[in-house]
Amino acid sequence: xxxxxxxxxxxxxxxxxxxxxALHEQETxxxxxxxxxxxxxxxxxxxxxxxxxxxxxxxxxxxxxQNLITGPIIYSMAIxxxxxxxxxxxxxxxxxxxxxxxxxxxxxxxxxxxxQLHYLNFIEKFHCxxxxxxxxxxxxxxxxxxxxxxxxCPIKHARKILGSHKRYAYFLDYxxxxxxxxxxxxxxxxxxxxxxxxx
Numbered sequence: 001x002x003x004x005x006x007x008x009x010x011x012x013x014x015x016x017x018x019x020x021x022a023l024h025e026q027e028t029x030x031x032x033x034x035x036x037x038x039x040x041x042x043x044x045x046x047x048x049x050x051x052x053x054x055x056x057x058x059x060x061x062x063x064x065x066q067n068l069i070t071g072p073i074i075y076s077m078a079i080x081x082x083x084x085x086x087x088x089x090x091x092x093x094x095x096x097x098x099x100x101x102x103x104x105x106x107x108x109x110x111x112x113x114x115x116q117l118h119y120l121n122f123i124e125k126f127h128c129x130x131x132x133x134x135x136x137x138x139x140x141x142x143x144x145x146x147x148x149x150x151x152x153c154p155i156k157h158a159r160k161i162l163g164s165h166k167r168y169a170y171f172l173d174y175x176x177x178x179x180x181x182x183x184x185x186x187x188x189x190x191x192x193x194x195x196x197x198x199x
Contacts, residue, residue, distance in 0.1 A: 009169050039116045049118035074130075081134055088141050099151055101191040104143045110136030147191055154187045 033040045041049070054062070089106070096103055114120065114128035146165040154171040172183060 006170075013166075037113075039113055041118075046118055053119045054121055054124075077134070078130070081137055084141060085137055088144055092144050096147075099188070099191070101147050101151060102193065104140060104147065106136075106140055109140035109143065150187050151191055154184065 031041065031045060092104060095101075110133060112129060112132050114132060115125045117125075117128075120128065142165055146167045149165075150167050150171070154167075155176075156168065156171045156174050158174045172180070176183075
C-alpha cells in the first residue's frame with residue numbers, strides 16, 4: 001500500500017477515535033453517568049423524562065397506522081436474525097481458534113441500554129430492544145466476516161464499493177501480486193493480536 005495512503009488512514013483512524021471519545025465525554029457530562037451496566041440521569045432530567053412519556057393508549061392513537069400494520073412483518077425477521085446469531089457464533093467458536101483469530105466480543109456490538117430511558121413507554125422500549133439487537137448483531141456479524149476476509153482474501157476489489165468494513169481500507173490493492181503470500185501471512189498473524197482497541 002502507498003505510504004501516503006497508509007499515513008492518511010492512520011490519521012483518519014486516530015481522529016475518528018478522538019472524535020468518538022470527545023462526543024461520548026460531552027454526552028456523559030451533560031446528561032448522564034455510566035455506572036457499570038446502569039445509566040444514571042440527574043434527578044431533574046429523570047423527572048422531565050417521565051413527564052414526556054406517552055401512555056400506551058395515547059401512543060396507540062397517535063401512532064401511524066402503517067407502523068402497526070407492518071409490525072408483524074418487521075418482527076418476523078427475529079427468526080432469521082436469531083438463526084444468524086446462532087450460526088455465526090458457532091462458526092466463530094469453532095473456526096477462529098483453529099485460524100488463531102482473536103474472538104469478536106458480542107457485548108462490544110450488542111448493547112441494551114435504551115430500556116433505561118424514562119420517556120419511553122413499554123412498547124417503545126420493546127421496539128428499541130429489537131433495533132438494538134438487530135443492528136448490533138449485524139455489526140457483530142460484519143466484524144466476524146471482516147476478520148475472516150482478512151484471513152483468507154485481504155484484497156480490494158477493482159471497482160469501488162460502498163459500505164465496506166473498516167479493515168477493507170488496509171487490504172492489498174487489486175492486482176498487487178508481489179510477495180502476496182508473505183503479505184497474506186502478515187495479515188493472518190496480525191489477527192491473533194486483534195482486540196477491543198482495534199474495534
